[in-house]
Amino acid sequence: MPDILVLGATGYTGRLVTRYLQAHRDRGTFTFAIAGRSKSKLAHLVAELKLDVVNDVEVVEVDVMNDDEKLLEEVVKRVKVVINLVGPYWRYGTPVVRACARNGVHHVDLTGETHWVKHIIEQYDYLASKTRAIIVPACGFDSIPSDIVAHLSAKTLRAALSPSTPVGPSTEVGVGHETGVGVGHSASAFKWVGGMSGGTLESIMSALEEVPRDVLREGRKAYSISPVQGIPVPPPIRLLYTLPYLTPTAYGSILPLAPHDVATVQRTWGLLERYSSSSSSPSPQVASDSPQEAHAYGPEFTYEEFIAAGTGPLAAIRALAASVGFVVTFMCLRYFTPARWLARKVGPASGSGPSDLQLEKGLIQCTNITSSAPAPGREQTHVKTSLRGHGDPGYLLTAIMISEAALALLSPSTLPALGQKGGVLTPMTAFGDVLIERLEQSGRFEFESAVVTDPREESRKR
Known part of the structure; x- marks a missing residue:
């Protein structure tokens, strides 16, 4: 077998x-x-x-x-x-x-279809948890990098805020257990070199042509696939983004992958929040000495991401232009059949892709800035997490990410306690640091995460 x-x-x-x-x-x-x-x-x-x-x-x-x-x-x-x-x-x-x-x-x-993930959660999450089937959508460019950087930043904050305090899934409150301080806002800026697959294009067309409008609408709602509802007003999609607490200011534009990536990170947050706040102990079928415990990000956690455009006034103008261009393109594809016909004609064909040389020339870089939630009498702590991948992210690195995720599932006892319970999970709730280590061992990925100083505080001190 x-x-x-x-x-x-x-x-x-x-x-x-x-x-x-x-x-x-x-x-x-x-x-x-x-x-x-x-x-x-x-x-x-x-x-x-x-x-x-x-x-x-x-x-x-x-x-x-x-x-x-x-x-x-x-x-x-x-x-x-x-x-x-x-x-x-x-x-x-x-x-x-x-x-x-x-x-x-x-x-x-490798789905990027939030509406479909919502469907399989509603239909099969309970069954999968009973049979111990670990179902993990979005194990490629969508949405492993986004889930990893949010996870690593929260982990670094946890170490900074409560370095000597043991925490467990039934006692932890946010990231800093003894203070109740959790994760606040988290933002990721992406840049990459690589192409879009024919499968991704066809998924977009399928959503526009086959999926009922009400299903799409429900999938686009904030926390649509999270088991817990987050803050009432999460960060909205906008034409111009900035990455906080960095100088000079880094600007960015709308990232087409962002809605599904954000939904995935929100589900990670919701699963951890529900699991960590539960008074019940882990299932007896899950080892009590699991190598990784579930740590909630905290109730004030929010996440957003965008395409990095650079720094300075010209970068801001480029970012605005790119965002406007994306909005116009999306509206044309949504409401005009000839636009979809043209996209299929000029877009990548299903089953085709770049040469090996082109695959090697690709790359992905992500910079994430995550801050602790504001708390009275306490300065915020800020973490910068970087992810670098060497190779085309939509093809070569995606193949590596999903393969390493599958290989991790062959040793379920090494996975986080939440992952071992089964059900429809996310990359970080299912795999956690196990996947990060496997990606590092592939030689294609590098990760860094450390506390950084808020430059605004430094300027005030001077």
């Missing part, structure tokens, strides 16, 4: 995932199978990557698009983890999640 099933292996990202798993540093410790709907494309992938289908890699022909759920379930129940790369997920993803939830099989995917 294979450990991992790569579903949609013959697509462009699927080929990258298969190649990464085949050459993985721990290749001798796991087995995997590749699955797709085209026998000829599977054979081509086997030949291209020189896969040993006799003694090593299993090949499975399955079509999630033909509504044969019995066959799909038979395939899924034979593995421990499914890497689901078949999107748009609103169109094709639900039967796969259902099969995993029913059979206690773990599942990771």
Whole structure:
């Protein structure tokens, strides 16, 4: 029985995932199978990557698009983890999640469709928690980097505010247990070099053409997929962003990925808030000495992100222009069918992608500034967290992120206590530091997180 099933292996990202798993540093410790709907494309992938289908890699022909759920379930129940790369997920993803939830099989995917995540939470979160199936949407560029930087900043704040105070999931109040001081505002500025996949484009079109308007509207609401409602007015989307507490001022524009990333981070916050405030102890099926405990960010936590445009007046103008351009483009795609037709014509085709040389030239950089929540008689503490990834973030790094997430699921006893409980989770509630360490070991990612001085306070002292 294979450990991992790569579903949609013959697509462009699927080929990258298969190649990464085949050459993985721990290749001798796991087995995997590749699955797709085209026998000829599977054979081509086997030949291209020189896969040993006799003694090593299993090949499975399955079509999630033909509504044969019995066959799909038979395939899924034979593995421990499914890497689901078949999107748009609103169109094709639900039967796969259902099969995993029913059979206690773990599942990771690359969705950026908040409305679909909301749907599977409502339908399968309870079932998955009962079967111990760990279902983790958004394990690529959407939304692992965002979830990681918020997690690391909160962890650094926790160490700074209560370095010697032991805290547990049933006693902690926010980040600073003894003071009740938690995380306040958190903002991330992204810049990257890389392309958009055909799958991402098709997911956008699917949302605009197939998903009911009321479903989209519910998915766009603040805390739409969080089990806990946050502060009444979270940071709004705006045309010009700034990164707080840095000099010179860094400006930014609307990030198209932001709504789903923010929703994912909000779900992380909500899951931790609910788990940490619960008076009940962890399930008896979860080891009491779990290597990671759940720490709430605190009730005043808010998160936002944007595209970094640089510093100075020209950067502000560029950021404003980029935001206006995005709004105009989105409105055209939403309300004009010819605009969607044109986008499909000029956009990346499904299954296509950049060359290996182009993949290597890509990069991602994220700078996050997170502050402690304001408290009477206490100066705020500020943390700067940086993430750097070497490679195209939408393709190469995404393939690495989802692969390492899947491999982490093969050792569930090493995961955070909340992750071991199962259900529809987020990258940080499911994996925590385990995933961060795995990404560092890949040689493609670097992380830094440290307390920084508020330059405004320094100027007042001078």
